[in-house]
Amino acid sequence: MPIKPSLPFIERLLGGRPTGFPNLLVWLELGILRNPYGVLTALVAAWLYIPAALAAAVSLGLYGALLATLFSVVSGDATIFASIVDIPLFGDAMAALSAKTSGVGAAVAGAMAGMAVGLIVGLLWIFIGPFQDGLIDGLAVILATIAMGIGVGLLYTLYRVLLERRLLQISGARRLSRREAELILPLVEEAAARLKLPGHPPVLIDDTDDPGAFAYTRHIVITRGFLEHFAYDREAIRAVLAHELVHWHNGDPVSALFIRGVALPLYLVQAAAGFLLNQTRNSLLRFLIWTVFWPVFVTVRYLVVPTQAVESREAEYRADQGAVLAGYRSGMRQVLSSFRRSFEGGRNGWAAAICASHPPFELRLERLEEPDRAYPLPEDES
Structure with missing residues (x-):
């Protein structure tokens, strides 16, 4: 039985990153410098x-x-x-x-x-x-x-990149089951091939009921809620996988990590306060939270988010067009029409605020229209 050559330690440590870059430093550099105005504002x-x-x-x-x-x-x-x-x-x-x-x-x-x-x-x-x-x-x-x-x-960026698999597991992501692998792996391989990518990152499953899909620096996570929401429809899964592959390959998650790291003091407060707001239904407690943390909320919402909005919106449009180039236009429109909100929403206040800068779904749908076809409202899901 032939012995498989062992990969270098750094390659094993960083498995799942895009391989279309000359080396690790070029990949990180391009991601970090993608949004200089967002970095400056966060700083x-x-x-x-x-x-x-x-x-x-x-x-x-x-x-x-x-x-x-x-x-x-x-x-x-x-x-x-x-x-x-x-x-x-x-x-x-x-x-x-x-x-x-x-x-x-x-x-x-x-x-x-x-x-x-x-x-x-x-x-x-x-x-x-x-x-x-x-x-x-x-x-x-x-x-x-x-x-x-x-x-x-x-x-912070290096920490999140190096320990990404472990951090995702702690947050609830897991490997694919046999049945999930039989369904999803051929779809992600097909999407990567159509996008002419030399490979794809590992795909993990999050068992939360909320529909969502997320691109990380070395992984793609899709929720069980997403799969069940679309009844395991292959067209929708292909489209969202292609969308996330574009984010992954372009280094968008690296850019988001670096800005979050630069703004770490704000991020920690916004994430914690936003989590408290999401978990609290008592009006008095919500008022007290706002009274204490409003300067951070206002700074993030009206200073940090607007400077990230331009690049964030362009990244979403690029990812949508990637799904179109891969041949999944109808699937991408199906996903966007079904949600009418971000399927990449975050689990804390910071991520939710940043996702709010994504372009309106109606404008994203408009960019996915075929030139010679009518798209009246209400949306025809057929």
């Missing part, structure tokens, strides 16, 4: 304390509103506006208006002033604070902070 948001600036702005805004309201009770709104606004006629008009608002005008003015001062002070503290001891020291602090963020991102 600024997580390591330059943007949530702290937002918290300072709102805290001082509420403090200003409280002080203005108390002062209006003692001295009257007219006194406040007349003393603050010395512009002829305008000050009198504001005082007259405030007299009709029963203190609301003072509270609003105090809140606006407090928020403006808080935001300015917070941002100045973030960006100017390091330079209090001199230009050289300030630059050293900024550069060290940037190096720390990039270093954490690299270490």
